[in-house]
Amino acid sequence: MQRPCARQHHMEESETESETDSEPESMRCISCKVEYVTRDAGTCKECYEEASETEEELKREIRDLEAKVAFLKLCSPTDHQQQQLGGRSGGSGFTDIVLVAAEDGPDGGPSMPVPAHRAILANRSPVFKAMLENEMEESRSGTIKISDVSYDALRAFVNYLCSAEACLDEQMACELLVLAEKYQVEHLKAYCEKFLVSKLNWDNSIVNYAFAHQHNAKLLLEAALSLILDNMDKLRKCQEYSEFVEKHPALVVKIYEKCLAKQENTAAPKDTSAKT
């Protein structure tokens, strides 16, 4: 903070002007406390103070929202179930319906029912809402059967509907995305997509591209496609290519179309100049 003054003292000592000779005047940054020269100047003091206040306000808002989320989260009924050592559903979690996975149970046996709340299911998913409000078979029997899903994924699904939280790996993210798509739980679908995008790499890009297409996951589709387009030289050489062509020819066509469109776009200015 005192440095600039100290420097001027020295200059006065040497008694002539020369000031312009030297470095541009330096200042000390209020934030990082490091000296900088005019060309590295950022904001004025007033804007710095305003920005600090804004940051404090935003942090307060985040704390408030986090408290709200904590308040609104529902303790998962499967936790209650476990506390009761596999006790019957409808125990202390006040559940009033069960979901049953068509696949195997946790240890290969018949699938354990996952207890849930009608109110929560209907609130989070328009599909469950229609199913339950219209007194369909599921509503009358109090059991919703769900095919093509593991018990663990179904449990994680119900947990997410209660708490907006899930512990994901790639397998789980895919299973939950499928459920989210089927039952129109947009928040969960976006959550899974973001996770899968963060795990994208060349090795899983083709699988993810096909998966995203099948389940209408646009964010993941775009990200996977973009990764494939950046690695077109590897595409035909990779192991899965022939299987991919066989299973999803239309998707492969789309990749080539996009690739050519991209080339044309890049090449366009050159072509024009060549013609003129």
Add this chain to the structure above:
Amino acid sequence: MQRPCARQHHMEESETESETDSEPESMRCISCKVEYVTRDAGTCKECYEEASETEEELKREIRDLEAKVAFLKLCSPTDHQQQQLGGRSGGSGFTDIVLVAAEDGPDGGPSMPVPAHRAILANRSPVFKAMLENEMEESRSGTIKISDVSYDALRAFVNYLCSAEACLDEQMACELLVLAEKYQVEHLKAYCEKFLVSKLNWDNSIVNYAFAHQHNAKLLLEAALSLILDNMDKLRKCQEYSEFVEKHPALVVKIYEKCLAKQENTAAPKDTSAKT
């Protein structure tokens, strides 16, 4: 902070020539685009850029949290009830219990039941949880009677338990604070306290002070007490004073104790010097 330097500039000016003649070098603030001089400098460019990124991140976090809150909010069962034109509880809101206010109903008639979900009540309030899990009378009958509360407040209470939202005025905030205290819903209690603190003024400070004391609302108590201590000259002259002394003598004593302690603290240095 930069003042001494500015003064040195003047000294140099009188001695020598040029450049120092002019104002200190000016810069343009990256944020507000206004020119400023060295003494008004805030941050370096790097810190400005970092701060901007941080702000963006915080805003993203807020958007995510807001989406989470929207996802977790439960559509209030009283909305369902109204949609059904006063239809029976347990309709499309999948409610499984009703709360009944001991006071009058909305138009002076007998109180209408407010439908609710056992799972939500038990999740948000340890008192409801104990009541419902232990199969007490309320749990068996499916009706929880709540005394000393208006129908409107009870409805707002259930809504808040579902959505973490309430439309407050001072009357409603007081009623909800009482319910929140009784059923140990900390989030709602803090919400009401904050609202009441924001509405504090000299005219309502004594009432709020007594109210806060009665319902163990520490934030409100401190704020009201501090306001009273700042206006001690008005205290004995105000209308409610004699009634206040009669009803809450211990609270009045506390005010005087605090007032004297404050005076002693302020006067302490003076007294010492007077003695020496």
